[in-house]
Amino acid sequence: MSGEFAGRAALITGAASGIGLAVARRLARAGASVVVADYDEDAAQLAAGELETAGARAEALVVDVTEPDSVREAVRFTTETFGSLDLAVNNAGVAGPSMPTGEYEVTAWDRIIATNLGGVFHGLRYQLPVMSAAGRGAIVNVASVLGGNGFAGSPACAAAEHGVVGLTKTAALEYADQGVRINAVGPGFIDTPLLRGTDRATRERLISLHPQGRLGTADEVAELTAFLLSERASFIQGSYHLVDGGYSAR
Numbered sequence: 001m002s003g004e005f006a007g008r009a010a011l012i013t014g015a016a017s018g019i020g021l022a023v024a025r026r027l028a029r030a031g032a033s034v035v036v037a038d039y040d041e042d043a044a045q046l047a048a049g050e051l052e053t054a055g056a057r058a059e060a061l062v063v064d065v066t067e068p069d070s071v072r073e074a075v076r077f078t079t080e081t082f083g084s085l086d087l088a089v090n091n092a093g094v095a096g097p098s099m100p101t102g103e104y105e106v107t108a109w110d111r112i113i114a115t116n117l118g119g120v121f122h123g124l125r126y127q128l129p130v131m132s133a134a135g136r137g138a139i140v141n142v143a144s145v146l147g148g149n150g151f152a153g154s155p156a157c158a159a160a161e162h163g164v165v166g167l168t169k170t171a172a173l174e175y176a177d178q179g180v181r182i183n184a185v186g187p188g189f190i191d192t193p194l195l196r197g198t199d200r201a202t203r204e205r206l207i208s209l210h211p212q213g214r215l216g217t218a219d220e221v222a223e224l225t226a227f228l229l230s231e232r233a234s235f236i237q238g239s240y241h242l243v244d245g246g247y248s249a250r
């Protein structure tokens with residue numbers, strides 16, 4: 001395929017749904033070959049099939065980002081299947097219950113930290129050696145507005161997303177002189193399956209937190225992510241970019 005990412009191989013975690021799926025579609029449309037890495041096998045197959053039907057090269061791969069070996073295998077699979085690893089989006093994440101820190105479920109804390117923060121670390125841990133050896137690569141870590149703000153009732157997500165921002169800056173410092181760019185995006189609340197199950201009152205409250213008066217779309221996050229991965233962002237390194245309808249401007 002022709003396009004901005006022609007000849008580039010992309011590994012996207014959590015690519016079977018929501019933001020990850022929108023990123024997969026956006027990169028594939030611009031010519032990238034895509035590994036749709038997700039622990040939901042059926043959804044990953046469906047997503048990869050859709051990308052192939054649209055003319056892209058795509059492979060579904062079952063990955064659990066909380067397991068280092070699984071992420072290492074995803075990196076190996078990408079380079080073996082497509083010949084390189086040029087672009088990576090560490091996006092897989094989960095939501096949790098809403099309760100104050102003093103009452104927070106310890107199991108929910110462990111699951112969110114292991115996925116939303118641990119998953120990004122595992123991605124970087126195995127993507128960076130491959131990219132630095134090649135002397136080029138671009139990575140986007142999907143954080144959240146909770147990477148720069150507290151959010152009452154979501155201590156685990158806020159801690160994990162702040163962690164993703166710190167990890168992004170650190171890795172960016174370490175690999176800047178090796179041709180690898182690493183940045184993070186901070187979406188506001190985005191209308192994806194992650195928010196499914198949110199009752200109407202909560203949804204209205206979330207909408208009211210955004211000065212634009214609506215939730216964001218996965219495509220809006222994908223657009224920023226694609227920009228940061230592209231050569232157009234060649235001097236952007238180690239920074240955290242909001243896509244939040246004004247949420248953080250207050």
Ligand SMILES: NC(=O)c1ccc[n+]([C@@H]2O[C@H](COP(=O)([O-])OP(=O)(O)OC[C@H]3O[C@@H](n4cnc5c(N)ncnc54)[C@H](O)[C@@H]3O)[C@@H](O)[C@H]2O)c1
Pocket residue numbers: 013014015016017018019020037038039040043063064065066091092093094115116119142143144145186187188189190191192193194195
């Ligand atoms: N939706 C929002 O409001 C919002 C806001 C800010 C940040 N985010 C972040 O964006 C990312 C994507 O969220 P989304 O809204 O698209 O959610 P989503 O639920 O639509 O998609 C998440 C995907 O990640 C996969 N996944 C979850 N745990 C996994 C694991 N251990 N290994 C592999 N795959 C796993 C799921 O199967 C799913 O396909 C998450 O990291 C989330 O924290 C979401």
